[in-house]
Amino acid sequence: MTMQLSAKNLVCRRGGRTVFSGLSFTVGQGEGLLLEGPNGTGKTSLLRILAGFGALETGSLELDGADDELTIGQRAHYLGHQNALKLALSVEENLSFWADFMGQPATANTIEERLDAFNLGHLMSYSAGLLSAGQKRRLALSRLELVSRPIWLLDEPSVGLDAASCKLLAAAMMRHMEAGGLLIASTHLDLGLTFTKKLNMGDVAERAP
Amino acid sequence: MQAYANPTRFNALALTILPWCVGSTVLLFLVGLYYSLVVAPQDYQQGETVRIMFIHVPAAWMAMATYTVMALASAVAIIWRHPLADVAAKTAAPIGACFTFLALVTGSLWGKPMWGTWWVWDARLTSVFVLFLLYLGYIAIWQAIEEPAKAARLAAIVALVGFVNIPIIKYSVDWWNSLHQPASVFRMDGPAIHSSILIPLLIMALAYTMLFLTLHLIAMRTEIMRRRIHNMEQAEVQG
Amino acid sequence: MSFTAPHIGFVLASYGLSALVLVGLTLAIVWQARSTMTRLKDLEGRAAKRRKPAKQVKPQ
């Protein structure tokens, strides 16, 4: 049974200002939706609302084909601008905590495999505080595949990554979609990835009253 | 513009009953003060200082009543997300804090001739003091958060948590008080309430209530206007 | 009420202070209402002025 996320004329207002309105889209399994448009047109707000932070003014958001009654947020990975890493813990401890916390405990070598996907495998036992910004970003990205969740909500995931790391990220996103996952991402860089659908938040906002 | 529909209706309603409130408040205070200061007899024990009761007890009652109003409004704000509910709770707090402050000060002024010290850790006075801290905490939360919607929800939680704790604090303070002072020699409201004392007390209590209602209505109208201004300014800035 | 009774000062002090605080509170609330009203009128005035002029061509 295929899982599909469908949204019909979503409206988001924040403090008296219409962030976006009349937004509709559907994302099926194995599909990727790219959110485009200038800053301030609500890309981050949309991703955060999908993750469960903040409420819609009006509009409906359904996830059909899902059996139990988990919220969209509990089924999704949300990657914002923060990495949710504890610098006092080691790279491995950070990941093993999140695996345990999200209810999918991982063994040491599964963690190492996920780290290898972003070539951080050799840094397992090092404290996260020693990592560079790019390495910390890759550590956060490796969490996406460590804890398997059907929906990925990525807000400019490639920020702070060099070209090589962007390829690793694109590969991970490709693997996710091929495995039947749903992907919604906002990004300015061309990740060398073909998104099945695109949604330009810019002209949506233009049409809004 | 749904959010402003019922506040505008509220504004209209408030305007119609406001003159009546002001009128009855003034009338009640005139009658109340006359009874309290002139008609009520001296107390055989306390002499003239018993008259302080006519402004101390109503203030303490209003301190409690206002916090209850805030707690009820907060419950409505959380359960039904009614925009007017948190306006009501937010504007009631400063008025309630003033009543609590008055209850403490008049209590102390009343106690000085009786116990010879400005402050006695009497059970009731202590509970009112803790209530005063709860008020300050509630007002502080509103000021600490910029975004009105978030501030409203957190203030509502603080009001409800405080409200749930008031009976526990009251019980523990009374118990603590009885532990250290077997029976406080002097009971705040006297052995038996004689009608000559009861009438001024009730009139003054009603006067305080009407004063609260009047001030609360005015303050709520101001808060509604302030929110409209906030949104208009934001819309103007972000264009 | 006899003004020569003992401790009469305390009665006058408590009534005086109560009056002071309550009147002060009332004045503060009324003053706030007034100043917010004028601010709102001024804002609504400016908003109305902005909508009144003829529609310019939409800047590209």
Place this chain on the structure above:
Amino acid sequence: MSMFWSLIRRDIVLTLRQGGGAGMALGFFITVLVLLPLGIGPDLKFLQRLAPGALWITLLLSVLLSTDRIFAPDYEDGSLELMTMGPMPLELVALAKSVAHWLGTGLPLAILAPGLGVLLNLDALLFGPILLAMVLGSLALSLLACLGAAITVGLRRGGMIISLLILPLYVPVLIFGVSATNAITGVPELFGPSMLILTAISLASLVLAPIAAAAAIRAHMA
């Protein structure tokens, strides 16, 4: 339930590694105990009468001191957001945080209090009662502290407001904690009821505080 324990384990490890919580609270506790006689005078008889109350008040303040570090680090690095997306309800996250704060700060102080009470010439008879009362009472202190932390997470002057919000709620714990502590030398038959009420307060907080804290965190997330 391993999710619940994973959060507690992580918090304990973090507290030990950064030496923040436990060490700071203990340092503060000892400092206050030294300051008291300096302020009040070395008269042992008087200090002894004062000891239970002083120890409890110092415990309260020590727990309060480390309160704003309960949620703030997670809020700042984005972990708190991720925790709201976990399978575990937010109420249990708040409970785990409270238990971790209790194990890291409240409990160690409660265990050390009798020993440190010697500084105030605490009556030897009271060592047992104060240990038991503080162990029970400190749980309620941590739960309420966690509630205060949740309400003020991310606020500019959060630390200041926490004490104003939470100290009034500490009043019942203080009253019954102190009475349970010195009941033996005072009114012995009060020991039972005070201890029971203290436990009741802790159990009530165990249920109610996390619910309010979760609601506060959700309000912050919106």
